[in-house]
Amino acid sequence: MSLTAIQTLERTRRLIDDLRALPAETSWVEFKENNSDGHLVGKLIAALSNAARLADQHFAYLVWGVRDGDHEAVGTSFQPGVKREQGQPFELWLASRLQPSLEFRFEEVDYHGQRLVLLTIPAAATAPVEFDRSGYLRIGSATPRLSDHPERLRALWSRLQPYVWETGLAAQFVPGDEVLAQLDYANYFDLTGQRLPDNRQGIFERLEADRLIQRDVGSHWNITNLGAILFAKRLSDFGPSVERKAVRFVAYDGPGRADTVTHRQDGQRGYAAGFQGLVDFIDNLLPRNEHIGSAFREERPLYPAIALRELVANALIHQDMTITGAGPLIELFSDRMEITNPGAPLVSPDRFLDAPPRSRNEALASLMRRMRLCEEQGTGIDKVLTAVELHQLPPPDFRTEGEAVRVVFFAPRRFADMTPEERLRACYQHAALKHESGQRMTNATLRERLGVDAKNASQASVVIRHALQAGLIRPADPEHPRAGYIPFWA
Incomplete structure (x- = not known):
């Protein structure tokens, strides 16, 4: 057995360990002993695939040879490679009845002396998966039709639509010359750090590899929503579903939207092609504060540049593209800046700092990270809060406003x-930021963050006491409360 085969077998055994360790079957995991009825298996594949997408799982699993009640490995007589259904090989028979097609995979495993069969099923990607033209779903141990549960x-x-939007077509049957005229392909090669090919074929191959364009008939091309946005x-060269997602910027001469608009800018270019220009445009409008260093005076922008960049990038990649007629909005007031993007958040705003990065628009986010237009490790909010604390600004307010x-x-x-x-909010964010860097918030660190003199330490103590009462923070060591504080979720 090759090293690769050994590693694959080891991974499969560990996966089965984890599945058996689950306290009960989930909506995306099913155990069987020997039942291999073809129609039952087909319905289960569709149901488990759909359930996996609803549960934000990449795959669902069906395991033969594991007892349902106690998850004991008892072995199975099921042989998918030998079984035939209506005269056809079992896998071919299943594949022909599943829509959209799925790259499911059977594996026969020697599991601690017991023969098991593992079926790995990808989560639904573009549409609900159907078997024999009917969609199914797992609810408890039942496999009802999807149509019976409209909610x-x-x-x-709603989970599938964002994927559909990125791969959807902004323009079809476009001649090669128009593709090059409509897309800033030179900027693509520059931002991705690739050498610009010296022929058209090389350009098209790279754009196609990143799903910015797709081949169409007659040597023409389709431009995807991803490529256009x-x-x-x-x-404006593309339809409303793309054009209306342009970034809008509005500046007012006072603290409210009723005040006079001094600047208005509606983005005309794609997010990547126009990102640096947008950030520079905003930065040039920001007031400056004079800072006196050890040897000279310098002007610094009112808002840290790195924080502005990260927040704008976040608004672009985390918006809900399926909300029509809306795009990111940046508003500059005399006392604040507001950045709004359409779509309810995937995680609670008070957990933006510590929650693993998630995006509705994975292809968009992945490519923007490759181009270093947004944070690669999901630490953009860390950088925002660090810059805010360094400049001793009031804490930013992350909030949900309706569906935005x-x-x-x-x-x-x-x-x-x-x-x-x-x-x-400043206390909570400071405690969370300290925790994420392996430290604890103390009275002294909070005073420094808030710009409070040591002689006024009681002011920081009052803030800490109120944050404890509000349940935003807690003592890191209940036996020694003054040893430091951590956020409530730590």
Whole structure:
């Protein structure tokens, strides 16, 4: 047996260990002993694939040879490679009845002396999976039709639609010359660090590999939504589903939307093609504060550049593309900046700092990370909060506004001028940031973050006490409360 085969077998055995360790079957895991009825298996594949997508799992699993009740490995007589259904090989018979097609995989495993069969099923990707033209879903131990549960069908489609949008077509049957005229392909090669090919075929091959274009008939091409939204020279060249997602910027001469608009900019270029220009445009409009260093004076922007960059990038990649007629909005007021993107958040706003990065638009996020236009390890919010603390700004407010996420980024303000809510938010964010870096918040670190003198340590103590009462933080060591504090979720 080759080294690769040994590693594959070891991984499969460990996977079965984990599946057996589950306290009970889940919506995306099923155990059987010997039941291999073809129609039952087909329905289960469709149901488990759909359930895996609803549960945010990449795969679902069906294991033969494991007892349902106690998950004991008892072995199975089922042989998928030998079984035939209606005169056809079993796998071929299943594949012909599943829509959309799935790359499911059977594996026969010697598991600690017992013969098991593992079926790995990819989660539904583009549409609900059907068997014999009917969709199914797992609810407990039942496998009902999807059509009998419209609320779950709607939920499933909501998980699938963002994927559909990225791979959807912004323009079809486009001649090669027009593809090069409509997409800023030179910018693509520059941002991805690739050498610009010296022939058209090489350019098209790279654009196709990153799913920015697709081959169409007659030597023509399709431009995907992903290609248009990132690299369009003019978003107006494409349909409303792309054009209306342009970034809008509005600046006011006061603290409210009723004040006079001083600047307005509607983005004309794709996100990647126009990102640096957008950030530079905003940065040039920001007021400057004079900073006196050890030997000279310098002007610094009111808002840290790195924080602005990360927040704008987050708004682009985390928006819900399926919400029509809406795109990211950046508003600059005299006392704050607000960045809004359509779509309810996938995680609670108070967990943006520690939650693993998730995006509705994985292809968009992946490519923007490759181009270093957004944070690669999901630490963009860490950088925002670190920059805010370094400049001793009021804490940003991450909030849900209807079906949108809004980040409010405040201009400099002294501790004495902060509201009680802002002081609590600053305390919580500081504790979370310290925890993420392996440290603990103390009275001293909070004083430094808030710009409070040591002689006024009691002010920081009051903030900590109120944060404890609000359940935002807790003592790292209950036996020694003054040893430091950590966020409530730690």
